[in-house]
Amino acid sequence: xxxxxxxxxxxxxxxxxxxxxxxxxxxxxxxxxxxxxxxxxxxxxxxxxxxxxxxxxxxxxxxxxxxxxxxxxxxxxxxxxxxxxxxxxxxxxxxxxxxxxxxxxxxxxxxxxx
Amino acid sequence: xxxxxxxxxxxxxxxxxxxxxxxxxxxxxxxxxxxxxxxxxxxxxxxxxxxxxxxxxxxxxxxxxxxxxxxxxxxxxxxxxxxxxxxxxxxxxxxxxxxxxxxxxxxxxxxxxx
Numbered sequence: 001x002x003x004x005x006x007x008x009x010x011x012x013x014x015x016x017x018x019x020x021x022x023x024x025x026x027x028x029x030x031x032x033x034x035x036x037x038x039x040x041x042x043x044x045x046x047x048x049x050x051x052x053x054x055x056x057x058x059x060x061x062x063x064x065x066x067x068x069x070x071x072x073x074x075x076x077x078x079x080x081x082x083x084x085x086x087x088x089x090x091x092x093x094x095x096x097x098x099x100x101x102x103x104x105x106x107x108x109x110x111x112x113x114x
Numbered sequence: 115x116x117x118x119x120x121x122x123x124x125x126x127x128x129x130x131x132x133x134x135x136x137x138x139x140x141x142x143x144x145x146x147x148x149x150x151x152x153x154x155x156x157x158x159x160x161x162x163x164x165x166x167x168x169x170x171x172x173x174x175x176x177x178x179x180x181x182x183x184x185x186x187x188x189x190x191x192x193x194x195x196x197x198x199x200x201x202x203x204x205x206x207x208x209x210x211x212x213x214x215x216x217x218x219x220x221x222x223x224x225x226x227x228x
Binding site for chain 1: 118120147156157158159160161164166205207213214215216217218219220221
């Protein structure tokens with residue numbers, strides 16, 4: 001079946017503009033995660049959705065970052081008033097509810113803020 | 115907070131040889147999971163192998179095996195009979211049994227020489 005998809009693949013934006021990044025999880029996956037990967041670094045957790053439970057937002061770096069997910073479908077990550085330090089690859093992953101459930105990653109969106 | 119350290123930014127190996135990638139982690143928890151992920155240039159993170167902390171037996175997946183030393187908080191990855199397709203960034207990751215987010219190391223770039 002289809003894997004996790006993300007759009008756009010690449011995004012270049014000017015400093016101060018807002019951007020929206022989209023993630024389509026694998027059908028039936030109740031868990032959805034967003035991570036950020038800065039150049040030469042590992043992934044940093046941003047936010048986690050599990051079904052209709054309150055999301056775990058503990059990784060969001062500032063109030064300029066927000067994410068939404070309706071039910072078990074698409075998620076959007078919004079970055080307002082982008083800054084140059086927001087330049088990174090943003091990766092989405094989805095998984096089943098089980099404690100040992102694997103996280104299946106999408107190909108990411110490369111965001112460049114000029 | 116948990117941390118994951120990969121002390122080898124780059125490693126190289128000859129095709130068909132064996133290579134070991136190092137990973138150490140810091141946690142006060144007793145129940146957790148450890149993972150190795152592979153990230154080729156396509157950016158897609160692929161799960162290579164996982165280990166439950168409560169299991170004493172080291173996990174193996176075909177040519178990939180781990181050396182899990184719980185007391186030393188060490189989790190190294192051994193790749194046997196290295197192939198050109200193994201060339202990638204390798205990330206070690208930690209997950210608490212209580213939370214779903216993954217904590218990643220900074221990665222090791224593996225080059226496989228023909």
